Structures are given as C-alpha cells and as structure tokens.
Amino acid sequence: MDFTLSEDQQAFAETAKQFAQQVLYPHAARWDREHHFPVAEIRQAGELGFCGLYTPETEGGLGLSRLDAAIIFEQLAMGCTTTTAMLTIHNMATWMIATWGSTTAKAMWCPHLVTGEKLASYCLTEPGAGSDAASLKTTATATADGFILNGAKVFISGAGSTDVLVVMARTGGEGAAGVSAFAVPADCEGVIYGKAEEKMGWNAQPTRMITFEDVKVERAWLLGEPGDGFKMAMQGLDGGRINIATCSIGTAQQALNTARNYMQEREQFGKPLAAFQALQFKLADMATELVAARHLVRLAAFKLDNKDTDRTTYCAMAKRFATDVGFSVCNEALQLHGGYGYIKEYPLERHMRDVRVHQILEGTNEIMRLIIGRRLLADEREIL
Numbered sequence: 001m002d003f004t005l006s007e008d009q010q011a012f013a014e015t016a017k018q019f020a021q022q023v024l025y026p027h028a029a030r031w032d033r034e035h036h037f038p039v040a041e042i043r044q045a046g047e048l049g050f051c052g053l054y055t056p057e058t059e060g061g062l063g064l065s066r067l068d069a070a071i072i073f074e075q076l077a078m079g080c081t082t083t084t085a086m087l088t089i090h091n092m093a094t095w096m097i098a099t100w101g102s103t104t105a106k107a108m109w110c111p112h113l114v115t116g117e118k119l120a121s122y123c124l125t126e127p128g129a130g131s132d133a134a135s136l137k138t139t140a141t142a143t144a145d146g147f148i149l150n151g152a153k154v155f156i157s158g159a160g161s162t163d164v165l166v167v168m169a170r171t172g173g174e175g176a177a178g179v180s181a182f183a184v185p186a187d188c189e190g191v192i193y194g195k196a197e198e199k200m201g202w203n204a205q206p207t208r209m210i211t212f213e214d215v216k217v218e219r220a221w222l223l224g225e226p227g228d229g230f231k232m233a234m235q236g237l238d239g240g241r242i243n244i245a246t247c248s249i250g251t252a253q254q255a256l257n258t259a260r261n262y263m264q265e266r267e268q269f270g271k272p273l274a275a276f277q278a279l280q281f282k283l284a285d286m287a288t289e290l291v292a293a294r295h296l297v298r299l300a301a302f303k304l305d306n307k308d309t310d311r312t313t314y315c316a317m318a319k320r321f322a323t324d325v326g327f328s329v330c331n332e333a334l335q336l337h338g339g340y341g342y343i344k345e346y347p348l349e350r351h352m353r354d355v356r357v358h359q360i361l362e363g364t365n366e367i368m369r370l371i372i373g374r375r376l377l378a379d380e381r382e383i384l
C-alpha cells in the first residue's frame with residue numbers, strides 16, 4: 001500500500017494550489033461580501049481542465065480518477081470554498097450528461113461544459129422532498145415527441161446563472177423506480193427562477209428555487225432510460241459526497257494554517273499563544289483529525305474508482321466524517337483567534353459559515369448515518 005501521491009497527482013495539486021492562491025484566495029472575501037458569482041474565474045478554471053476533471057476524455061474531459069479529482073478540489077477549496085463547491089457540482093452534472101446523455105445531448109453540452117464556457121446545475125431537491133428525495137413530485141409527462149415538465153425544485157446551486165439543468169422528474173409511478181433524469185436547457189420557456197436565497201455562507205454562488213411550468217422537453221434530453229433517473233442521481237452523489245468532503249478538508253487546512261501562524265504571532269501573558277500547551281494540544285488534535293478525514297476521503301475515492309461493492313457506504317462515511325471534522329477544525333481555528341476570529345477582517349468566520357452547509361447538502365449527515373447503518377445491519381460482511 002503506497003500513500004505517496006504520484007508525480008501526476010503532485011503536478012495537478014501544484015497547478016490547483018497556484019490557481020487557488022493567485023486567482024481565488026485574493027478575492028474570496030470580497031465575493032462573499034458582495035455575493036458575487038465569479039463566472040470569469042470558473043472559466044479560467046475550465047481552461048486548466050477543472051470543469052471536466054472526471055468527465056471521460058471522449059467527451060472532452062480530463063478523464064481523471066475520483067482520487068485525482070479529490071486531491072485537486074482540496075487545493076482549490078483552500079482558495080475559495082464556495083467557488084470550489086460550485087465547481088464540484090458542475091463536474092458532477094457534467095459527468096452525468098457525459099455518462100448517460102444521448103449523442104445529441106452530449107454534443108449539445110459536453111464541449112461547452114468541460115471548458116466552463118457553460119455551467120450546469122443539479123436539480124433533485126423539492127419543497128416537499130429533501131432527505132426523502134425518492135418522493136419527488138415534479139412530473140415529466142410523455143408526449144408524442146418528448147415530455148412536458150411541471151413542478152418545483154428548491155435550493156438549486158448556481159440556478160439562474162447556469163446553462164443546463166440536470167433535472168430528476170417522475171415519468172412513472174411512485175418511488176425511486178418512477179424517476180427519470182433530463183438535461184434541460186436553463187433558458188427553456190416555462191423555466192422560472194425564484195429570488196436568490198439569503199444564506200449563512202456559500203455567498204459567492206446563487207441558490208434559487210426553480211419552477212417548471214409546462215416546459216417542453218425533447219426526447220433526446222432524457223439521460224439513460226426512463227426510470228433510471230434516481231439511480232443516476234445517487235451515483236452522481238457518491239462522487240459528489242467525496243467532492244463536498246474535500247471542500248471541507250481544504251477549507252479546514254487553510255483555517256488550520258492561519259491559526260498556526262496566528263499562534264506564533266499573537267502574544268498574551270508575555271508569550272506567544274503557541275507557547276501555551278493547552279493550545280498546542282488543540283492544534284495537534286485539529287491536525288490529527290484533519291489527516292484522518294483526508295485519508296478516509298481518499299479511501300472512499302479509491303473505492304469508488306475501483307467500483308468496490310461498498311463504495312456508497314464509504315462515500316457516506318467520508319462525507320459524514322470529513323464535513324463534521326471540517327466544521328470543527330474551522331470552529332477551533334476561529335476560537336484560537338479569540339475576538340479577531342469573529343471579525344470579518346479575518347477569514348475564519350467565513351470558513352466556518354461556508355463549511356457549515358456541507359453537513360446538510362448532498363444528503364444530510366443524518367442520512368449518511370442511515371446509509372451506513374443500513375449496510376451494517378443488512379449484511380454481515382465486515383466493512384474493511
């Protein structure tokens with residue numbers, strides 16, 4: 001077992017680090033303050049291949065593994081959590097179109113999505129269907145040449161500023177088997193956007209409700225077969241959970257680095273904070289938990305890359321653990337800054353606000369425990 005990053009992985013990580021330091025970090029606080037969605041910088045990320053990291057090369061992506069992508073996203077998140085999180089959602093939706101799209105849908109979207117020239121949203125959650133996503137009510141009613149879409153989605157990341165919507169809608173009966181997925185142009189007639197939600201964090205990207213009123217959907221926009229939509233949505237989320245977990249790890253690493261530097265500069269009682277053993281122990285625990293979380297995320301990515309039968313369980317474990325650790329490390333880093341941690345001039349309160357939502361979205365951490373618990377109780381095989 002070799003945990004060393006390959007030369008390629010180190011090179012990708014270095015490129016991502018430079019991009020994060022030069023293009024993202026210097027502006028992240030302003031984007032948060034001004035609620036600015038940095039589309040131009042996302043396009044720049046696209047020029048480096050970061051908009052189609054694990055999209056197959058046949059569709060113009062880099063065709064990297066999920067492990068490679070996790071290493072890259074972690075570096076990017078050190079620069080701006082929110083922009084990186086949007087990049088991860090875009091990567092997930094792009095991969096879904098590239099994997100299950102018709103020839104028409106792939107030709108229509110993939111060349112533009114992998115460059116970041118066009119952006120994608122993932123539309124699963126509804127006002128009445130959050131954790132219980134399989135109970136979704138949006139309908140896609142079959143017509144002679146396609147479908148008619150009606151319903152509403154909530155909390156859609158990027159909505160109003162993206163170009164294509166991967167929409168899960170009901171074409172059949174109740175439950176998961178009645179759900180299909182579609183790649184719907186975001187400017188179709190009948191697609192109506194709500195106001196930008198006012199959020200605690202993730203302010204550098206819009207989150208909106210979307211209503212579909214008799215939207216005409218072409219047959220060629222269907223992803224895969226009718227009834228496969230829920231499975232696709234969940235497969236997309238296995239990778240999505242690794243990605244969101246890496247956004248927490250990268251942000252927490254940034255917060256930890258900031259706290260370590262501050263402890264060496266700030267003096268109280270005639271000594272730097274770093275001289276107090278209680279604080280050294282706090283820093284040690286933060287670093288230990290962060291390393292454990294990083295390696296659980298990389299293990300889950302490895303399992304997903306290798307199509308391990310327990311990949312979904314590992315992705316759930318990694319998402320639960322890394323997003324909890326990420327939040328706790330950011331919170332402790334804020335505490336180490338004392339009052340300055342609470343002030344917007346320092347980045348700690350933003351880090352904490354931004355990672356908080358990672359414990360909620362792409363399946364809440366309670367739902368992650370549900371997935372893990374179900375697997376443990378349904379199958380006697382040990383999880384190794």
Ligand SMILES: Cc1cc2nc3c(=O)[nH]c(=O)nc-3n(C[C@H](O)[C@H](O)[C@H](O)COP(=O)(O)OP(=O)(O)OC[C@H]3O[C@@H](n4cnc5c(N)ncnc54)[C@H](O)[C@@H]3O)c2cc1C
Pocket residue numbers: 089121122123124125129130131132154155156157158199202207357360361362363364365366367370
């Ligand atoms: C900023 C933001 C961006 C988002 N982006 C997207 C997006 O791009 N696309 C998208 O489709 N969705 C998106 N979401 C939606 C997100 O995935 C949902 O909010 C999440 O899945 C939870 O659903 P809910 O909010 O309806 O909560 P609910 O499902 O109502 O849950 C409420 C609480 O009950 C708990 N709970 C529910 N069921 C159980 C159970 N069986 N056992 C134990 N506890 C349970 C939950 O864990 C939670 O704590 C986003 C959300 C936010 C806040």
